[in-house]
Amino acid sequence: MKQAIIIGSGFSGCMFAMMLRQKKWNVTIVEKSKIFGGGVRTFFHGGHPYTYGPRHFIGPEKNMPAFEFLNKIVPMRHIKKINLSYQEKDDFFANYPIHIDDIKKLSDSKKIFSELDNLPKETKSKNFEEFWIGRVGKTLYERFNKYYNLRAWQIKSNTEMDYGFEATVKRKPLETGPRNEFPTGYINAYPTNKDGYNKFFDVALEGCNILLGKEIKSVDQDKLTVHFDNEQLKADLIISTISPDFLFDYCWGELAYVGRDFYKIVLPIKQALPDDVYFIYYPNENEQQTRVTEFKKFTLHKSNNTLITLEVPSMKNKLYPTMIKSQVNLANKYLQSLPEKILSVGRMGTYRYVDIDDIIMQGLEFKKNL
Numbered sequence: 001m002k003q004a005i006i007i008g009s010g011f012s013g014c015m016f017a018m019m020l021r022q023k024k025w026n027v028t029i030v031e032k033s034k035i036f037g038g039g040v041r042t043f044f045h046g047g048h049p050y051t052y053g054p055r056h057f058i059g060p061e062k063n064m065p066a067f068e069f070l071n072k073i074v075p076m077r078h079i080k081k082i083n084l085s086y087q088e089k090d091d092f093f094a095n096y097p098i099h100i101d102d103i104k105k106l107s108d109s110k111k112i113f114s115e116l117d118n119l120p121k122e123t124k125s126k127n128f129e130e131f132w133i134g135r136v137g138k139t140l141y142e143r144f145n146k147y148y149n150l151r152a153w154q155i156k157s158n159t160e161m162d163y164g165f166e167a168t169v170k171r172k173p174l175e176t177g178p179r180n181e182f183p184t185g186y187i188n189a190y191p192t193n194k195d196g197y198n199k200f201f202d203v204a205l206e207g208c209n210i211l212l213g214k215e216i217k218s219v220d221q222d223k224l225t226v227h228f229d230n231e232q233l234k235a236d237l238i239i240s241t242i243s244p245d246f247l248f249d250y251c252w253g254e255l256a257y258v259g260r261d262f263y264k265i266v267l268p269i270k271q272a273l274p275d276d277v278y279f280i281y282y283p284n285e286n287e288q289q290t291r292v293t294e295f296k297k298f299t300l301h302k303s304n305n306t307l308i309t310l311e312v313p314s315m316k317n318k319l320y321p322t323m324i325k326s327q328v329n330l331a332n333k334y335l336q337s338l339p340e341k342i343l344s345v346g347r348m349g350t351y352r353y354v355d356i357d358d359i360i361m362q363g364l365e366f367k368k369n370l
């Protein structure tokens with residue numbers, strides 16, 4: 001039987017383990033923490049289920065096969081949610097994406113509408129700042145995007161964000177429809193089980209050799225061997241879900257990431273955020289958190305209290321690849337140098353902003369070619 005080693009047991013490690021087992025591979029999954037599931041695992045605080053960040057299933061309709069795959073293992077419930085953005089200047093919670101009715105309520109609405117009227121239908125952008133000014137004008141950019149992005153990525157200027165924004169920008173029409181029905185064309189869902197996606201991890205790892213609390217310290221690419229503690233394991237295939245620079249001992253430099261600190265707070269009220277509001281963005285200059293989430297909305301947990309979490313950008317952990325050109329190029333250099341028998345998958349593994357649906361699609365595709 002062919003032997004695979006998987007580094008990391010987050011959503012991608014588990015998904016790829018399952019695909020390999022279905023093709024009768026022998027799979028050993030090595031995870032540095034004491035529990036498998038990574039960031040998508042549901043934990044409990046005072047009986048309230050929560051994950052690190054919202055982690056709802058959100059994907060374009062073309063990723064329906066991912067939804068159907070997951071729904072067979074973990075029954076999913078479609079959700080209609082509203083995202084709000086706190087506008088400190090007017091002490092007002094506006095819809096995000098931006099809704100035309102909310103703009104009318106902002107103190108500088110005249111200026112905003114005049115900027116929108118004068119925006120060219122199409123313009124060219126080279127970075128995040130030019131992209132958003134081209135879409136919604138300077139004032140809306142400053143209110144909704146500028147400081148949020150600076151904080152989320154811990155950068156000094158939004159002109160640094162130059163990957164994926166080199167585009168012809170089309171002026172963005174403001175939302176006008178019912179608030180809980182956009183963005184359209186997306187599948188938006190959450191597991192119905194109290195413990196969220198946890199059953200998926202159990203099912204995915206059935207029949208695998210699971211090594212928990214074992215941190216891979218190095219990978220010998222020529223010998224297809226991983227090293228941890230005083231042990232080593234050899235395989236026919238290695239699947240890594242961690243940052244690709246690690247696999248090369250950072251020989252061309254370390255890839256940049258941003259992390260988050262999560263603060264859990266239980267409040268003595270049944271519901272903290274309005275109906276259908278699952279989380280709120282904080283885009284103002286002098287705030288610390290990027291997002292506040294009320295988990296009951298996702299989990300339907302019954303309690304007289306409610307759990308909210310605050311996400312505060314931090315450099316203590318690696319969660320979001322800093323997708324600027326220099327870093328993406330460096331990641332590609334590492335990825336293109338990998339031998340055929342070492343695959344790098346998942347969010348850190350591909351150094352791409354992939355979500356749960358993308359990871360499932362990657363896994364299903366991988367199985368077809370096995």
Ligand SMILES: Cc1cc2nc3c(=O)[nH]c(=O)nc-3n(C[C@H](O)[C@H](O)[C@H](O)COP(=O)(O)OP(=O)(O)OC[C@H]3O[C@@H](n4cnc5c(N)ncnc54)[C@H](O)[C@@H]3O)c2cc1C
Nearest residue numbers: 008010011012032038039053055056216319346347355356
């Ligand atoms: C805050 C936040 C909120 C998000 N919200 C959503 C959302 O609402 N919807 C959505 O679809 N997606 C969301 N995502 C994205 C999605 O959840 C991730 O893309 C996905 O979970 C990544 O899974 P992964 O397996 O690639 O990585 P991870 O879950 O990070 O797993 C990597 C695993 O590798 C282990 N590991 C690391 N180093 C080693 C080592 N040396 N040896 C052994 N093990 C190691 C880690 O402990 C971890 O368990 C969110 C992401 C974040 C960060």
